Amino acid sequence: MEITELTVKEIVEKIKKKEIGVKETVLAYLKNIEDKDNNIKAFLSINNEEALIKAEELDKENEKNGQIFGIPVAIKDNINVYGTETTAGSKILKGYISPYDATVVKKIKEQNGITIGKTNCDEFAMGSSTENSAFFNTKNPVNTDYVPGGSSGGSAASVAANEAAAAFGSDTGGSIREPAGFCGIVGLKPTYGRVSRYGLIAFGSSLDVIGPLAKNVEDAAILTNVIAGFDHKDETTANLPVENYTDFLKRGIKGKKLGVIKEINDFKIQDEVSITLKEAINKLEIQGCEIEEVSIPHLKYALPTYYLVAPSEASSNLSRFDGVRYGLQGCGDNLRDFYEDTRTKGFGREVKRRILIGTFALSEGYFDEYYLKASKVRRLIAMDFEKAFEKVDALILPTTATTAFKFNEKKNPLEMYMSDIFTIPMNLAGIPAISIPFGKDNKGLPIGIQIVGKWFEEGEIFQISYALEQSKES
Amino acid sequence: MYKPTIGLEIHIQLMTETKIFCGCSTEFARVPNTNICPVCIGLPGALPVLNEKVVEYGVKLGIALKASINRFSSFYRKNYFYPDLPKGYQITQYAIPIAKGGYLEIGPAHQNRAGSQKKKIRIEKAHIEEDSGKSIHMGDITESEFSLIDFNRSGIPLLEIVTLPDIETPDEAYDFLILLRSIVRYIGVSMGDMEKGAMRCDVNISVSKDETMGTKVEIKNLNSFRSVKRALEYEIERQIGALKKGERIVQETRHFDEKEDTTKPMRTKEELNDYRYFPEPDLPPLVISDEFIENIKNTIPELPNTKEERYIKEFEISSDYARTIAYHPKLAEYFENIVKYVGIKMAKDVANFIMVDLSAYLNETKKEIDKIDFTKEKFKELLDLIDNKTISRNIAKEVINESLRTGKTPSEIVSKKGCTQITDEDGIKKLVIEVLNENETQVKQYLSGETKVIGFLVGQTMKKSKGKANPELVNRILYNELENLRK
Numbered sequence: 038m039e040i041t042e043l044t045v046k047e048i049v050e051k052i053k054k055k056e057i058g059v060k061e062t063v064l065a066y067l068k069n070i071e072d073k074d075n076n077i078k079a080f081l082s083i084n085n086e087e088a089l090i091k092a093e094e095l096d097k098e099n100e101k102n103g104q105i106f107g108i109p110v111a112i113k114d115n116i117n118v119y120g121t122e123t124t125a126g127s128k129i130l131k132g133y134i135s136p137y138d139a140t141v142v143k144k145i146k147e148q149n150g151i152t153i154g155k156t157n158c159d160e161f162a163m164g165s166s167t168e169n170s171a172f173f174n175t176k177n178p179v180n181t182d183y184v185p186g187g188s189s190g191g192s193a194a195s196v197a198a199n200e201a202a203a204a205f206g207s208d209t210g211g212s213i214r215e216p217a218g219f220c221g222i223v224g225l226k227p228t229y230g231r232v233s234r235y236g237l238i239a240f241g242s243s244l245d246v247i248g249p250l251a252k253n254v255e256d257a258a259i260l261t262n263v264i265a266g267f268d269h270k271d272e273t274t275a276n277l278p279v280e281n282y283t284d285f286l287k288r289g290i291k292g293k294k295l296g297v298i299k300e301i302n303d304f305k306i307q308d309e310v311s312i313t314l315k316e317a318i319n320k321l322e323i324q325g326c327e328i329e330e331v332s333i334p335h336l337k338y339a340l341p342t343y344y345l346v347a348p349s350e351a352s353s354n355l356s357r358f359d360g361v362r363y364g365l366q367g368c369g370d371n372l373r374d375f376y377e378d379t380r381t382k383g384f385g386r387e388v389k390r391r392i393l394i395g396t397f398a399l400s401e402g403y404f405d406e407y408y409l410k411a412s413k414v415r416r417l418i419a420m421d422f423e424k425a426f427e428k429v430d431a432l433i434l435p436t437t438a439t440t441a442f443k444f445n446e447k448k449n450p451l452e453m454y455m456s457d458i459f460t461i462p463m464n465l466a467g468i469p470a471i472s473i474p475f476g477k478d479n480k481g482l483p484i485g486i487q488i489v490g491k492w493f494e495e496g497e498i499f500q501i502s503y504a505l506e507q508s509k510e511s
Numbered sequence: 512m513y514k515p516t517i518g519l520e521i522h523i524q525l526m527t528e529t530k531i532f533c534g535c536s537t538e539f540a541r542v543p544n545t546n547i548c549p550v551c552i553g554l555p556g557a558l559p560v561l562n563e564k565v566v567e568y569g570v571k572l573g574i575a576l577k578a579s580i581n582r583f584s585s586f587y588r589k590n591y592f593y594p595d596l597p598k599g600y601q602i603t604q605y606a607i608p609i610a611k612g613g614y615l616e617i618g619p620a621h622q623n624r625a626g627s628q629k630k631k632i633r634i635e636k637a638h639i640e641e642d643s644g645k646s647i648h649m650g651d652i653t654e655s656e657f658s659l660i661d662f663n664r665s666g667i668p669l670l671e672i673v674t675l676p677d678i679e680t681p682d683e684a685y686d687f688l689i690l691l692r693s694i695v696r697y698i699g700v701s702m703g704d705m706e707k708g709a710m711r712c713d714v715n716i717s718v719s720k721d722e723t724m725g726t727k728v729e730i731k732n733l734n735s736f737r738s739v740k741r742a743l744e745y746e747i748e749r750q751i752g753a754l755k756k757g758e759r760i761v762q763e764t765r766h767f768d769e770k771e772d773t774t775k776p777m778r779t780k781e782e783l784n785d786y787r788y789f790p791e792p793d794l795p796p797l798v799i800s801d802e803f804i805e806n807i808k809n810t811i812p813e814l815p816n817t818k819e820e821r822y823i824k825e826f827e828i829s830s831d832y833a834r835t836i837a838y839h840p841k842l843a844e845y846f847e848n849i850v851k852y853v854g855i856k857m858a859k860d861v862a863n864f865i866m867v868d869l870s871a872y873l874n875e876t877k878k879e880i881d882k883i884d885f886t887k888e889k890f891k892e893l894l895d896l897i898d899n900k901t902i903s904r905n906i907a908k909e910v911i912n913e914s915l916r917t918g919k920t921p922s923e924i925v926s927k928k929g930c931t932q933i934t935d936e937d938g939i940k941k942l943v944i945e946v947l948n949e950n951e952t953q954v955k956q957y958l959s960g961e962t963k964v965i966g967f968l969v970g971q972t973m974k975k976s977k978g979k980a981n982p983e984l985v986n987r988i989l990y991n992e993l994e995n996l997r998k
Contacts, residue, residue, distance in 0.1 A: 117556045130555065137549050139556060238555040242792035271558050272794055350792055353588050356599020357553040361660070376592055399590070399787035408789055 040065040041199040045108050045256040048202055052107045059107035059151070060092040062202075066109045066153060070200045078175050079185075079195040081114045082122050083154040091151050103149030104263050110145060111201035113192045114155040115162050116247065117236040118142050125238045126158040126170040126188075129358045129365045129383030139236020140271065141205060141247050141264045148263045153201055156191025160385045161355065162212055162240045164188050165456040166447070169387045174444060179221055179483060183441040186216030186456075192250045193220040203260055204250045209241045210343055211436075211460025213248045214472035218436035218485020221474040223257045223502075224250045226460075228493045229467035230275040232261075233268030239354040241347035242273075244464040254473060254503040258282035261495060277493055285496040286503040291325030293501060296429035300336040304458055307439040309478040314435050317475050317486045320508035321433070321501070331425040331432065335418045339462040340454060342418065345398050345411035346465070351388075352395025358383060390450065419466040426491045431501050434459055436472040436485030459487065469495045473502045475509060513718045513751045516725070517678035517743060521691065522711040523670045523701045524642065525568045530666035531641045532559030532602065537668075543647075543661035551666035552644075553597030558793050561586075565668040568700040569609045569639045570799065570807050572670055575694050575814060576634050578613025582799050584638075586791040591784060595644035595660050603671075605788050608638035609797070615694075616816055617686040632687050633675040642667040670700075676715070681743035688712060688736050693815040693838040705735050712739055717760070718750045725750070726760035730774055732767045742767040746774050818843055826850065826858035832866050841880045852887040857894055864893075868911045884918055885911070893921040901925060905978050936988065939972070939980055943988050946971045947996070957993055965989060 040048065040062050051057045067085055074080055088109060095107050112118055115125035117135040119142070124130040142152060159169035167175045167190025175190045177183040178198035185194040189206025193216035196204050206213045208226035217224025225248045232247045239245060249260035262283065267276040297318065318328055360366040360379030367378030384392070398407035425432065437456060447453040463470040469492075472485040486505065490498035530537055533550035540546050549557035573580050587605035618629040644665040648655035672691070678684050692703035692710060702709040712733050717725035730746060733739045750760055765774040813821075818837035822828050828836075836846050846865055850858045873880060893910060896902045902910065902925055910921045917924075946968055947954055953964045965986075972985045 115556075123555065125555065133555075135556075136554070235558050236556040239793075270560060272560050273792075349789060353590050353600050353787070353789070356590060356592065357555070357597060359592060359594070359599060361594045362552060362597065363554070372592075372594070396787065399789050401785045401787075404787075404789070 039199075041069050041202075043202075044252050045105060045202050045259055048108060049104070049106050053101045058092075059095040060089065062107055063088050063092040063109050063151060063153065066199075066201060069198070070154070073178075073198050074200060076176065076181065077178055077194050077198050077200070078173050079156055079191045079198060079200055080111070080154045081124060081126070081157050081170075081172060081191065084118070084121055084152055085154075087120075088151050088153050095149055095151075101149075103147070104259055105145065105148045105150040105203075107149060107151065108202045109151045109153035110260075111154055111156045111192055111195040111204035112142065112152050113158050113162075113189050113204070113206045115158060115207055115238040115240075116141060116205065117238070118152050118155065121152075121155060123155065123238070124171075125162070126160045126167075126172065127358075127383065127385070127388070128171040129360075129379070130363075131171075131365060133364050137236065139247075140233035140268045142236065144264050144266075145205075150263070154195075156189070156195050156204060156206075158191055158206075159188035159212075160388050161238065161351070162188040162207055162209055162245075163351070163387050163391055165211070165215055165453055166442070166444075167191060167216070168444065169385060171385055177220055177441050177482075179219075179441070180481065183443055183482065184219065184446075186219035186437075186441060188212040188216075189224075189250065190216045193217050193222060193224065196220070196222050196250050196252060203252070203256055205247060205260070205264070206250050207237055207240075207245055207247050208460075208464065209244045209246075209347060210464050211457040213250060214436050214460050214470060214485065214487060215456060217250050217472045218474070218483065218487075219441035221477075221483030222250055222252060223254055223471065223473050223506075224248065225257050225261060225471045225495070225498075226463060226469060227261060227265065227495055228275075228469045229464075230273050231266075231279075231469070231493060231495065232264050233266070233271040233274050235268055235270040239350075241350040241464075242354060243350060244343075244347055246464075254471070254499060254506045255283065255286055257471065258286060258499045258503075261499075265495070275493065280496050282496055282499050285500040288500050289324070290321065290501055290504045292327070293325070293431070294327045294329055294429040295321060295501070296329055296331035296425055296432045298336065298425075298432060298434055299330050299332045300334070301434050301459065303337060304438055306435065307478065309476075310435045310438060310440070310484055313476040313484045314433070314486060317505055318433060321505060324504055324508065326501075329429055331429055333418070333421040333425060333462065335414060335421050336462060338414050339418055339465055340458055342411045342414045343457075343461045343465060344394065344454065345407050346415060348391040348395035349398045349408050349411075350395070352392045352399065355384075355388065355392055387450070415465045418462055422462075422466045422468055430491075431494075431497055432487075432489040433501075434487050434489070436460060436487045440478045440480070440482035440484055463489055468492055469498055471498050471502045473506055475505065513720055513747075513754065515679055515716060515718045515743070515747045515750075516676045517680075517684055518676040518715040519672075519674045519678065519684060519687065520713045520715070521672045521674075521688070522642075523572070523672065523691075523695055523703070524709045525565055525668040525670055525700050526702060526709075527562055527564040527568060527668055529562055529564075531562050531565050531639070531668035532666055535666065540663050543659070543663060546663045547665070551597070552662045553599070559602060559791075561794060561797070562668065565639055566609070566797065566799065567803075567807060568668070569637065569670050570804060571698050571811065572672075572695065572700050573610030573613065573637055574804070574808055574811055575698050576610070576613040576615060576637065576672070578610035578634055578637060580610050580799060580804050581607055582801070583607065583796055584609045584799075585796045586639075586794045587788045588791050590787040593643070594658065595646045595662075595665070597644065597662060597665055601641060601643065602791055602794070603640035604638035608636040609799075610637040611635070613637075615687060615690055617683060617690055630677075630683065632677045632683070635673045635675050637670055637672045640669050640671060641665070642669050681740045681747070684714065684743055685736055685740045688739060689838060690816055692736075693840070697812055697814060697840050698810075705733075708734075714739060714743060716743060716746050716750070718747060718754065720754075725754075726762050728760065728762065728774075729764045730767055731764060731777070732769075734769065738767055738769060741772050742774055745772060749774070815840075815843070822858075822862075826855060826862070828859050828862040832862045835866065836862060839880075845880045849887050849890045853891045853894055860894060860897075861890065864890075864907075864911060868908050869915075872912065872915050883915060885915055889914055889920055896921055896925060900981055903978065903980075903982060936984065939976070939984050939988050940992070942972050942975045942980065943985070943992050946975060946989075947992060954993070954996065958997055965993070968993075
């Protein structure tokens, strides 16, 4: 078996046993990138020189310490990596070299992971197909006629194409889970506040979370171990102890109560997805899970709520891209013209659309009606989940209503927004959710199943999703 | 009769060691853009972390203003574009400030000034926010070819205090501001210098004949306490003049012109600003415990207006001196220390020597009172020398001066210089007789009833003694001798 086909866990074991070298590993991935990425286009930039230097250093170490020792990981381009170009998929940051590491990157480096490159994404993580990248489209490695999902499409594709052993992305409304689902890999959106956002270029600050994309649940658990925890640089991180997530995997799920959300039937779901969900539920029941129907009455308001909260925050977060200190600089005879030129040239259509929506929703006279009302509905949605979790340990639902779509298939923004109806509610509530591949549709496109847990109970969803993953093989 | 209504908005730079949301130093740096980091220049991905010291200082000032401290307050984003605002928004408190209500009591000094009885100026609220960077233009902003930005100031913590419109005269505004400056210095939260921008003030002013409020005008660019007073004086005159002519006051922001002592409409177009305030998602609500507040309460010293009153009542010193000493934390500490040592009865003398002789020396040498070596022991020695008539008050001034410069004690100086007061009556009598002989004209004048000339003769005698003669004795002996001549 090729190194690049191995899991994170397997590679670390082999390196620690000195069966393979770190440099050998990195070279294997770089070779794969060279061979495939002209077609897949997962990466915006490759960090090959630095990666090889680091690999040589690690090979010299006698003590092979670190949970991801020598693992080449891909980083979504909206996460700052010191000394590398960090664009967030936007022209406005083309050529911007970050002067610092995001806390997550710092933690990856502390565990001796190797950042092999920066992956393509929808501009400022706004999108569900990576088609909103200012640079190019990324293809779905499963079938290159299809989108990889988004916004962490590059990260998902890099793992699915074995161009990286694992990757990190960000999830504001489904941006890890949806591409993981489309590309047939595992993706976790941790609880809001479990992972530091310091160094993640903000989109919707109250929704954004960094999480792993990996080949399987165990790898996702290892990567979550690496990045989770309180950060004094991010006041929204929780000062709660981090459990060892890999400990949960093999505990079994006998007696676990799993909720099925009644209201998802109000949405149009692709037949094969519905069938696959039933199969998954069936597999879990066989293993001793109890299934119960629960209600999230405000589910149908999640999408409109999200499209007020997220753009409002985004409109403010993106104000710093003004051409004054860094990034693309426009021109103009006066300040106003200068700003206008910079931002007209620098931002793409979708980003502009959301800035407009957000600016409007926060405007005097509209704030109460839009932003404030959305914040209240958001609270109601969170309370719905709270209530559901009084009855069950976790929830199960599809990651998306359909499998991956083709390029240019969703021309209407609203249609595109609909791709996230099953992932957005968890961001609004701040709860953790994992997408794992379970079956394929008749076109051979992967179907993602989502397990949703209580706040800070990532362990629980690793436990259940691991059981589900194992049941596939049985 | 037109009556002005004045409200103040004051920004106070809090002198924490580090900035409000990052670890950068707040110390003044000569080189621009040296105290900066990803957070305070708004790099992509950076996040704010609230400095606890800022909360402490905010609470401290809130308590000093007798405001109520909100146990729960929150931060908002105030969105607007300007090159010196790196994130495109300012993090500030909006809906719930850290402190609300409270007041400052101005007066009772300058009792000769009309309307200067004690008066409460109510505070509406005080809230925490971050300062912006500083734009530097080449000359006038409208003509500058380019602008530079220094982000060293970006993220310096500010406390904004908004008063209710209780102020009715420019003098009251001035009194309020100098009291506030003194308070921030006493509690150690700010330097309070307006000239250095540590305290900045915008004023709102309207005038009206009756109970209805007039049209409000805001004045900016007030860089000194004097500017605030002058701008208000000018603006009141301007508004009353306009109203008398039947003109309407335009609601606008005006700019104070320091050179001309006038206010002018801002040249920049007044745009209707919509700041799109919304809760700052990067910062959790600020929760302050009762214990935190209690601990801070115990650190607040006696405040200057209380001190001032006490000095006047207990020490019977003049209101001008009482204010000057009381409002200056180090001066007050020095003063009280001396008075405690030499006794309350001497307080008036101590105040006089401090205000006249020590102040002159401090001004001349640009030293601070805590950097001089005129100890309480030396002060007592000096006062004792006067009390037992060894030296006159005039000589005492010289002694202080020399002691300050050389570090010698007053008795050392007096004995060495031989400037001990001449108190032996025979010696003085000899001098008096000499003076009487030399000034026959004045003696005649005296004898013919112009007794005022005795002053001149006293002066001549003192001159002859080189100031060493005890003036009381000179007076008495001269009088006796003159009256003898009459016989």
